[in-house]
Amino acid sequence: MQALLWTLSLPLFGMIVLALWGHHPKAHRLNIACTVAGLGFAIIMAIETLHRGPKTYLNGLLYVDAFNVYLVVLTAMVGVTTAIFSGPYMLHELARGRVSANRMRLYHSSYQGFLFAMQVALSSNNLGVLWVAMEGATLSTVLLVSLYRTPESIEAAWKYFLLCGVGIAQALFGTVLLYFAASKVVVQQEDALLWSELIKVAAQLDPTTVSLAFGFLLIGYGTKVGLVPLHNWLPDAHSEGPTPMSAVLSGLLLNVALYALVRIKMITDAALQSSQSVDPHIAGFLMMGFGLLSFIVAGIFLHRQTDIKRLFSYSSIEHMGLMTFAFGLGGPLATFGALLHMTVHSLTKSAIFITVGHASQIAKTQRIDGIRGLIATQPAVGWGLLIGTAAITGFPPFGVFVSEFLLLTATMRTWPWLTLPLLLGLGIAFAGLLRAVQPMVYGEKPNGQLPVPANMLPVLTQFTLVMILGLAIPAFLARWFDAAARLITGAGVLP
């Protein structure tokens, strides 16, 4: 209880203090301190939850179980590493004159605000509050996307704001419909949006209304997940904002949106179980379809990118597509794989964006053909980028390989012929990424290219974690994923 409240209130505290304090050379230390403390409390809460099982807090306003608590820890963890990275990075940007002192204040305050919104979205028991927090996450990042005030960044932020705003509005309409269906079943009107109540009565909900609600919610949260064809905002917002922002957007925001979608799917599946009028598996099929489409299209688009951050944001769309597909597939194995994939993708992708940030500071450009000879200039950054690319494209011994292997196995069991497009998509994405990254890390070092101050410790930590997850998943973590898979599908992989 205490730990959860601390996890939530620390970012809130950080947001307010950093906004009032203004820019200060030590502001980034406070930023790091808040996230580190938040991670500590998140871990304490996770241990409590794993021992005691699902629990609601604060009159049912907050809810934690094995599924969301692991995302809370993941969010806090990536929040820490990105905060550590963003300290020297943003000071360098300040020194280069790309941001002013006032915008540093905006940056730090919004960073904490974003983390706060994400943690609220994850731990909220009320689907309406979940929506509010998702919108809050958009609002807190939109001014960060336009932090550099270039015409491109303002366009990206405008697009991000409008597209996500419109998308998420559809999700609110879906929430209203769900509330409408639930208020006829739940005794207490006020409780009709509480997840813990909804899942109990899900089987009695009106299938037609719930399926319509799912449609709206899929469009709404799907926009935030970055599913094709609603993905347009994603590469722009990732490429034009400051790099720490890209890291948390890619590593965390997309996860939280997908989390919301999975929760809704659980209700929808239960409601449609014995329905005559609607196909009971419609939610899963829709997610599989959109997921596979995003996976393939993003893989193809990887080949056309000229900007390094756009390149990796398309890779994020590709992976989110794969996870959406896996959650749609359902079944314990696919869900276990998807949960693992969520973790390793977040860790790997945020580490990659950190390296990419340093790489573009070294080369003073984000254009792929302007970045050359990274290993020769600064080996840590060059190797970091190369290892990250190898990890994200699914090379063993990294965790992405294991999760993708699990997903392929699960697909082979239920929909054998779908493994073909999956393998093809993995191949296309692999070629697209390696083709672009290879000349950047090797190659001649351009004249006068100098190393930049960089703290590669967070990157190293994250790659090590991903490698450990690839070689041998610790037993407690496997149990944890299994418990989450049990919650989602009703059955686990482990005995």
Added chain:
Amino acid sequence: MFFAQLPLYEQAILVLAAVVLMLTFFMLAHPRMLSVVHLYATQSLMLTVATALVAYDMQLPHLYVSAALTLLLKTLFVPWLLIRIIDRFEMHFEHDELPHPFLTVLSAGIIVVFCYHTTLPIAAQLLSVTRNLIAICMAVVLLGMLILISRRKAITQVVGFMTLENGLFFAAVSVTRGMPMVVELGVAFDVLVAAIIFGVFFLHIRESIDSLDTSLLSRLTEKDHR
């Protein structure tokens, strides 16, 4: 069922819903920016009245809070903010013509029919009032999107966005008798922050492209930049 046989309260809600839908059509096609903002304010006022009516008829005091929020935020604050920006940039007589008014309005009509068609299966087991309301709210939401897509100027796009929000609120109020209080407050807060951020954005867009015509924001495309 005839309209006149319904209870007075349901008649009033239906009339308000019809007016909201009609105002959305006006907003879609009206060429003058200032008038579009006024139309939006009127629509929000209708929403306030509807909320207060539901609160009165159903004896739900928390909906009065929601009605007050709608009045302050959407009927007064957001239009005031937009009109102030129009004043500041001296755009009183600026037009934002639709490129294809006939086609746009025709597709808007089709959207309304589509919404009625989609909600038909839900409505089969419901009162005809709720059936109408769900369809109309869905139509206002989708028409708000259409305004966003077809308009060029940032201000009218924001009005489209806010119209969409109005459709959602109308759904929440009329179909489900309001959402739980914590959600209502949260959503109102988000709308407030969104409106302020929009205001900040106008300045930035104006600074960067010297106009509020967002069709000029077209640097980021999937074409090769070479």
